[in-house]
Amino acid sequence: MPTWLLRQKYLIDFTLSSLLRRRAKNLGLLLVYTLIVFVLGSVMLFTHALRQEAAAVLEGAPEIVLQRLVAGRHDLLPASHLERIGSVRGVQKKEGRLWGYFYDPATRANYTLMVPHDRTIAGGEVVIGAGIARTRGLARGDFYTLRGQDGQPQTLRVADVLGSGSELVSSDLMLVSEDFFRRFFGIAPGLYTDVALTVRNPNEVRKIAEKLTLLLPDTRPILREEILRTYDAVFAWREGIVYVLLVGAVLAFVVFAWDKASGLSAEERREIGILKAIGWETGDVIRMKFWEGALVSLTAFLVGYLAAYVHVYYSDAALFEPVLKGWAVLYPRFQLLPTIDGLQVATLFFFTVFPYTVATIVPIWRAAITDPDAVMR
Template structure:
């Protein structure tokens, strides 16, 4: 161990002596480490956010279709299913979309009883009377609204004036960033819904494992209905964010490959100084394997330090500065895309994967150049001078 530590100390000293080469190679590797780490860590952090929200969603949601297009559904369409032991509750929901010209974006309109999980993540109050609403943080930020302010919304029967009663916190932005919550009567008025007709039915199950069996029963009761399972929504989230993060990471791999080729070219061209140094070390009593180990440790230390700095900078960029630009690429460019405080996600498996991608290839390409620089005729080299 003492021998290894001595070789490592000598390798670090060698990096300091060759500052220009060390800085150029180290900066390139640091930049790649930063970008790759940021993409992967951001993906894992967003995945943790939607995995936290998924359990609060209904296990099944049922939509009536006609001609392949969604149609409103009667609240008692699945009355026969209420007595099923696997069904805990069936909640008719009124919701839809309202286009806001000032934002060039859609507002999600929902009746207050549409999602019982929302009050648990609310900062403010829910709408208790007609003419009141509670809005998501992105809408409030984009339109400069606060509790007590008024807003006119274009409904099915013309513009209607509402008073803001509350604003959802940024912690719920992924779920409620573009949401506006109303009383059921106001939601129906804005969307042009008749009484007793709803957008869909949310079904809570006693045992989520029975989702497939309940879905099969619903298909018999409502032929042609579209049944969306919570597990399908989870897969859609994972696929959407996973594809974007994977695309960013895939773009960086050719850059990493190009950098390794440049590094190979730089490392392969052993300078006279390096060969002379190897000759001096051999004359001083060093063995061939010691010089080879020292050269490999030199490359490993350089790549390890650059990777550690890159990962650390990525951590600060994501979880201190909230990942400007990169978060937009993964979350979308909509004016109402969600904003939330990213939860730090850094596991041992992630670090091992990043080390394998960043440090091991750089160390591997240094083995042959290290072998060449260590394999010198010390006597001939020293007699010939530098």
């Protein structure tokens, strides 16, 4: 082994035993350090997972959704619009969608009623999301009564409950037949809530949106990439806000680390004095202290990050959920997909290890320049 490596190995060996000799003092520092990494790491892992979840959900969404506006408000879209879209080149598929919200006073929650395109639902039946099934205590075969726009109760038989795999998007969903939907909300035939367009070539999406606004001036196109961009920005922003709030905690930690590093006990001073008396140079003492910081940082970082990982992925981030996720009566239960991202780890490193190191440099140097005779006398 080269001398340089051997030297570092002996230094680490020495540092470890010296750290273990002052267990109580170092344990306190380690605990606070780990806690800081844990808190920041949890926020980071959680928002990152949410962002990924949003992206995964939107993957199946249509490239463009076209809504009609009347006096600046979202309005129903006539079928004649659909025919006119047919002439826009690049649009692969178009379908008029029927969906709306229904407020259920019993659970005080909003449901989303929708007519599915990929499955047919019989007239008197409904397929409900897992969230509704949970709050209303419904199962397959049960009957469920709603009051329509005309005040008349309408009874539906639960044909199926949607699986929990898609719960993030289907928790509050009720799938009904087109006939029922139009009768229930009083929507005349030939009118749709909005139009979903499928575009094969992603480079054409913006151009098509531009053409649509010219062709149908009373509509507004909503692009999938815009929604994704917004989600990205919103989650990054929330994460940033939490970080700004936590800067105070990081600063407190820096002061704490500075204090710990500069408050050398008489015994430690003596130790450094003896080391210098037997031939250690200032540089060697700095190197030893550097290894001390590195070992503490590494341990705190690993333990804190692991704890954050467990916290986010195995306990659903119980501590931060309300702030970062938002809340609702019918909030979906979902399992986050564990992911670790290099950028996040590097950022976390800069938020924790970097300030710790800055805070300890000056105290380390102060300790290292100690004169042997001054401390041993």
